[in-house]
Amino acid sequence: xxxxxxxxxxxxxxxxxxxxxxxxxxxxxxxxxxxxxxxxxxxxxxxxxxxxxxxxxxxxxxxxxxxxxxxxxxxxxxxxxxxxxxxxxxxxxxxxxxxxxxxxxxxxxxxxxxxxxxxxxxxxxxxxxxxxxxxxxxxx
Amino acid sequence: xxxxxxxxxxxxxxxxxxxxxxxxxxxxxxxxxxxxxxxxxxxxxxxxxxxxxxxxxxxxxxxxxxxxxxxxxxxxxxxxxxxxxxxxxxxxxxxxxxxxxxxxxxxxxxxxxxxxxxxxxxxxxxxxxxxxxxxxxxxx
Numbered sequence: 001x002x003x004x005x006x007x008x009x010x011x012x013x014x015x016x017x018x019x020x021x022x023x024x025x026x027x028x029x030x031x032x033x034x035x036x037x038x039x040x041x042x043x044x045x046x047x048x049x050x051x052x053x054x055x056x057x058x059x060x061x062x063x064x065x066x067x068x069x070x071x072x073x074x075x076x077x078x079x080x081x082x083x084x085x086x087x088x089x090x091x092x093x094x095x096x097x098x099x100x101x102x103x104x105x106x107x108x109x110x111x112x113x114x115x116x117x118x119x120x121x122x123x124x125x126x127x128x129x130x131x132x133x134x135x136x137x138x139x140x
Numbered sequence: 141x142x143x144x145x146x147x148x149x150x151x152x153x154x155x156x157x158x159x160x161x162x163x164x165x166x167x168x169x170x171x172x173x174x175x176x177x178x179x180x181x182x183x184x185x186x187x188x189x190x191x192x193x194x195x196x197x198x199x200x201x202x203x204x205x206x207x208x209x210x211x212x213x214x215x216x217x218x219x220x221x222x223x224x225x226x227x228x229x230x231x232x233x234x235x236x237x238x239x240x241x242x243x244x245x246x247x248x249x250x251x252x253x254x255x256x257x258x259x260x261x262x263x264x265x266x267x268x269x270x271x272x273x274x275x276x277x278x279x280x
Contacts, residue, residue: 003168005148005183008214010260017257025234028143043145045185045276049214072212072260074148074189094165117157120150120212136185 001087004076006046006130009123011054011071015039018051032140045136061113061121062100073113075123077130081110087124088112096122141227144216146186146270149263151194151211155179158191172280185276201253201261202240213253215263217270221250227264228252236262 012018019039022028031048033039037056043049054071058064061073078084084102091114092098099121102112111125131139152158159179162168171188173179177196183189194211198204201213218224224242231254232238239261242252251265271279 001166001168003162003166003181003183003189005187005189008145008148010256010258012258014257021235021257022143025236026141026143026231028141041143043143044187047145047184047187049143049145091166095161096165116150117154117161118150118152 005074006077007048007075009050009073011057046132073121146217147188147215149190149213151197186272213261
């Protein structure tokens, strides 16, 4: 597994309140959004910051984060479903807690979740619409 | 303020346990470390993942994260102390909670902290040793 973060998801109580703060308050440009569900903002070369309704975010992983563990996920994107399976097995062998075995998601991706020794969650994902150009601009 | 994350800090209970998981288990290369305090891993173009002793991390911000709020910080780096002051004022005007006013840190940087509407913490930082080359490699 390569050390790489492609997407940072913050689970937020109100997508509208977050949108207002980041886009209207700080003036950050929105890359893409599903109103009331999620806002994507490009946050560095090949990096997306996602402000995601916390309940929907936890539903996708299938379980809520344990008490005291942040509603945040760092995503690691791969080029195929087979690579997702392989990396999830590698993480488990390294001692990760498997939060959710990989499965196809309603949005078309194939994702699994593991937690590190502190419970911080990683999403291991094949996202067929994810692309990064030479300048670091993400398409998703 | 530009939308940009330069560094993701995870507050960990044991730096040794995190190091073992990420470096030995997942095979991730360590960029730089202070044994028992912090491990830095390059995690994308111009992006560092920091596994930081949670107590030290919270001490630098001056206050612990409220219950239920993740011990995680997203860092936004700037080119001068004046820019840090300006961006912290901009964040406050946008409705951010000021966690810590900017000050010079023992490691030589000048940093302030604010929290977004969900309590997620941002570090606004001038780090005189931070540099990113054209290939995205970080020096710190």
